[in-house]
Amino acid sequence: MKKIIVMIMVVLSGTSFGATTSLDSLKYVxxxxxxxxxxxxxxxxxxxxRLPAGLEGVTRPSVWSLSQxxxxxxxRFRTNSTAIAANxxxxxxxxxxxxxxxxxxxxxxxxxxxxxxxxxxxGRPTGKATKTMIIRNMTGEMQEYMxxxxxxxxxxxxxIGVEPTAEIxxxxxxxxxxxxxxxxxxTSITQGGCATRAGMSYPNLLSRMLDKEIINLGFSxxxxxxxxxxxxxxxxxxxxxxxxxxxxxxxxxxxEKYAKFIDLVRGKNPDxxxxxxxxxxxxxxxxxxxxYQLLKDKNETLERIYKEQKAKGxxxxxxxxxxxxxxxxxxxxxxxxxxxxxxxxxxxxNLYPVISTLIR
Numbered sequence: 341m342k343k344i345i346v347m348i349m350v351v352l353s354g355t356s357f358g359a360t361t362s363l364d365s366l367k368y369v370x371x372x373x374x375x376x377x378x379x380x381x382x383x384x385x386x387x388x389x390r391l392p393a394g395l396e397g398v399t400r401p402s403v404w405s406l407s408q409x410x411x412x413x414x415x416r417f418r419t420n421s422t423a424i425a426a427n428x429x430x431x432x433x434x435x436x437x438x439x440x441x442x443x444x445x446x447x448x449x450x451x452x453x454x455x456x457x458x459x460x461x462x463g464r465p466t467g468k469a470t471k472t473m474i475i476r477n478m479t480g481e482m483q484e485y486m487x488x489x490x491x492x493x494x495x496x497x498x499x500i501g502v503e504p505t506a507e508i509x510x511x512x513x514x515x516x517x518x519x520x521x522x523x524x525x526x527t528s529i530t531q532g533g534c535a536t537r538a539g540m541s542y543p544n545l546l547s548r549m550l551d552k553e554i555i556n557l558g559f560s561x562x563x564x565x566x567x568x569x570x571x572x573x574x575x576x577x578x579x580x581x582x583x584x585x586x587x588x589x590x591x592x593x594x595x596e597k598y599a600k601f602i603d604l605v606r607g608k609n610p611d612x613x614x615x616x617x618x619x620x621x622x623x624x625x626x627x628x629x630x631x632y633q634l635l636k637d638k639n640e641t642l643e644r645i646y647k648e649q650k651a652k653g654x655x656x657x658x659x660x661x662x663x664x665x666x667x668x669x670x671x672x673x674x675x676x677x678x679x680x681x682x683x684x685x686x687x688x689x690n691l692y693p694v695i696s697t698l699i700r
Contacts, residue, residue, distance in 0.1 A: 361423040361476045366501035368427055369508055371415045374500075377486070377516065378412040378547075380523065380555035380576045388413060388495040390557065392572055399569060403562045408432075410489035411531045412524075412543055412556025417500065418484045419508040423476035424449065425501030426463045426487070431494030433468040438674050439492065439534040441465050448488035448538040449474050450548075452513060457486060457548045462537045473501075480506075484513050488539050491532035492560070521553040522546070522695060523576050525569070526584035529620070530558025534678040542679070545688035550696055552579070563588040565597040570604035578612055579699040581605055582691075586619035586638050587677070594641050602649060602657070611656065613698040616646050618662035620687070622677050623670035658698060665690050 372387060381392040391399070391407035399407075408431060430445045442448075447463030461475045489495055502508050524530050524543045532541030539545070547554040555576060557569065563585035573581065583601070586594075605614060618639045625632040639662060646659045665687050666672040672683030679687065 361473070361503070363425055363471055363473055363501065365504070366423065366425055367504045368425075368499035368501045371487075371498040371500055374415050374417040375511065375518075377414045377416055377518065377553050378521075378555060380521070380557070381572065388489060388498075391569070395568060395572060399566055400562065403559050403566055403569065406531070406559040406562060408494040409492055409531065410495050411491045411538075411541065411558060412554055413489040414544075415487040415489070415498070415500070416485070416511040417487075417508055418482060418511050419502050419506055420480055420482040421502035421506035421508065422478045422480045423473065423501075423503055424460075424478075424485070425471070425473045427471040427497075427499040427501060428463070429469040429496040430465070430490060431496050434493045436492075436534075438678065440536045442537045443491055443532065443535045443540075445490040445493035446537060447474070447490070450486045450488070450539060452484040452486075452515060455515075457515070459539060460485075463487075471501075482507070484511055484515070486516075488537075488544060491535060491538050491541055516547045516551050516553050518553050520577060520579040520699075521555045522550065522580045522582065522699065523555040523557065523573060523578045524582045524584060525557045525563065525573060526582075526617075527558060527563040527586075527588045528560035529587060529677075529679055530563065530584050531556065531560050532558065533560060534674045534680070535684055536681050540681045540684050542684045542687040542691070545684060546692060546695065549688060549692050550699065552699065558584075561588060565589055565593060565601045567597065567600060567604060570601045574605045574608040578609065580695055581609070581612060581614045582617060582695070583614065584617040586617070586642060589638070590634075591637050591641050594638065594645065598642070598645050599648065602645075602654075606654065606657075613656045613658060614654075615658045615660055615694065615698060616642060617660045617691075618642055618665075620665050620679075620683075621662050623673055624676040626670070658694070660691065660694060 449460040450457045666683045
């Protein structure tokens, strides 16, 4: 019985099935040749970074370091190859005890089928540098693909592997649609912790559900209403701004900076909806009374700030309560705070009707 189980695991592993195509037989094309979705600023120090170069030394070092992570970024291409591989190197080789390697520094391949993005397979990292087969034994028809980049690590280089005789080209379908992106600002949850793979973070889920490009400005532990980030965000021609930072701020920080943050974004975007999101309700708050009071105080403070903005005449500011965001059964987190894929799906499904209405 043990031998049978081991054989099944080998057959199903991402690099062992269908041994008709080998990694070394493929040609590898630099991903820099293809469009990059999810980038809010062109003036970055390197291609796969999330904040403009001018913020180095201006924003806090921890924010700057996290901006080197690739969350929300994706490569778009089309190919008729029967096999697709990837050869990539991350910058930090990040490891965590509650977060899968496929989510931290793996790649995630999707294919456009009948107008919807369908998961193909993940590129499983083996270390700082990885060369692996993602899928093979396909039919060889020309299809559109999207390759999500790591959520919690930077990217030094990336090549896409296809058969030597196959074509690999620029995408012909505008999906997720570029222009007027939805911009998310927030915490580790916004950045994607702890999705099992990149496509399962709630902003990436919403990008596919809305068929809309997103910009992910989630900074793990550091969504602390940094005003220079608000100024940079304000320069993005967005269809909607989503501010989801409460897990990283206390009431004093909210009272000091939240309204200023909104005003900076609103100043350059008078006609763009801004959605304020309450903190999700951590499961352990029902046992830890200190956490319960902390979350209650932050959500009540946010509601007051929202009402004050409305009273000032801002008719394009909106509010998302937390009670249903990740479901009522307390089963949606890894560690009482960070979401599993179940939590991310629930969050995306609850935010979808709100955001889809706002971006119209």
